[in-house]
Amino acid sequence: MMNSGPAVAVDRLTVVRGSTTALREVSFALAPGTLTGLLGPSGAGKTTLMRAIVGVQLLRSGSVQVLGLAAGSAALRDRVGYVTQDPSVYADLTVRQNLQYFSRILHTPAADVARVISQVELDGQADQVVATLSGGERSRVSLAAALLGSPQLLVLDEPTVGLDPVLRRDLWTLFGQLAQSGVTLLVSSHVMDEATRCDRLLLLRDGGLLADGTLAELQARTGQSDPEQVFLHLIDHGLGGAA
């Protein structure tokens, strides 16, 4: 059942990791069926924010609601797909063995494994041990695991790192299709051209939400047309004044 409210609602979220404040009073909401890009320099808090949404991050204050429930609730565990930045799959198992294990946990039909292998275009490598795959192939195995079942929210931490342009295009097309079918996606990236594929962008800097809007809005506000320039302008000058 799809909730009528937002798929993700983050309210004044603050996270402290060790001596640093990783996220400071971050608030935003994601509408169901949208594809949102999460941008920001490394160390800005992107991964921490994603960990908070999937419910494995200890929070200092604020709240994170996912599909109307507190993030990390047991009832969400087969409705949220998460891909960590480093491929979180077993290097000493084959692609198929990895996905079969995750499929058993999610209690999805056996045919689901073949479906996700095709979705990430790894049919030819299905019976290869993950350790023998290239970096890009490994991250696609990790992505395939998140596509198992029918997740309503996908949280993808830099899923296209190390992929060639053709594969990146194919995956972004897939993300777009998933969003159209009603899945909510939050995808972090540091490749600015990918911003053009998103319905909306969130820009983090030093743990704070610096900008939140469509690419067109941010282009207008910064007076820049190239996504990379938009990004650099926002990082250097904030939302203050257009150049």
Place this chain on the structure above:
Amino acid sequence: MNPRLLLATAGRVLAQLRHDRRTIALLVGVPTVLMTLLWWIYDGGGVFDQAGAPLLGIFPMVIMFLITSVTMLRERTTGTLERLMTMPIRRADVVLGYAVALGFAALLQTAVVATFSIYVLDLQVAGPEWMLLVVSVLSAVLGVTMGLAASSLARTEFQAVQFMPALLFPQFLLCGLLVPRDEMPEAAEAISNLLPLSYAVDAVKEVATSPDPTIWPEVLVISGFIVALLALGIVTLRRRSA
């Protein structure tokens, strides 16, 4: 606890082991070679019987401790545990899945080494040989559960390896093999009463010397330690981290 997911996890861990042929060879080969070495230096006979019976459990225990703490730590550090923690699987199913898989490996390992020691090296015990096997397997499983619990204390594999001397060597010194426990300073004996290996060695000594040994009290205590260490392994696995 969900037996289906527990067994899926155990099957996955065993599949990982199966892909690593060299580890399997080392798992079975190392303790077999060590027992042969022991037989050789004592030239077989009575002293070999005396030292060999307890070491039949201690060698697999040390090896299983290391293997378990490193594999479990790998799960924690490579992001796969973080993924599992976002999925519908209980922490107990993860930890017990590991325990079942590695416990099975321990059983195979100990069975091979014990069979070899008894039938090839002619290791003699006064009691029934199956009891020696039971205690040795329990010691190896104890190694597995100590490894599961210890892996939560380590942040890196480098640290995990060092927990072996830190946690096992004191138990080895106090277990009664070097000095009988009732001849130790009182405080040392009191400490040895709290350590699981002491009970394993007591049981082996009983099997080695008595034609009609009673080992169930020790087996009960060791099983208690195994259950407690498993519980510790489960509660130290956190779904959320800082």
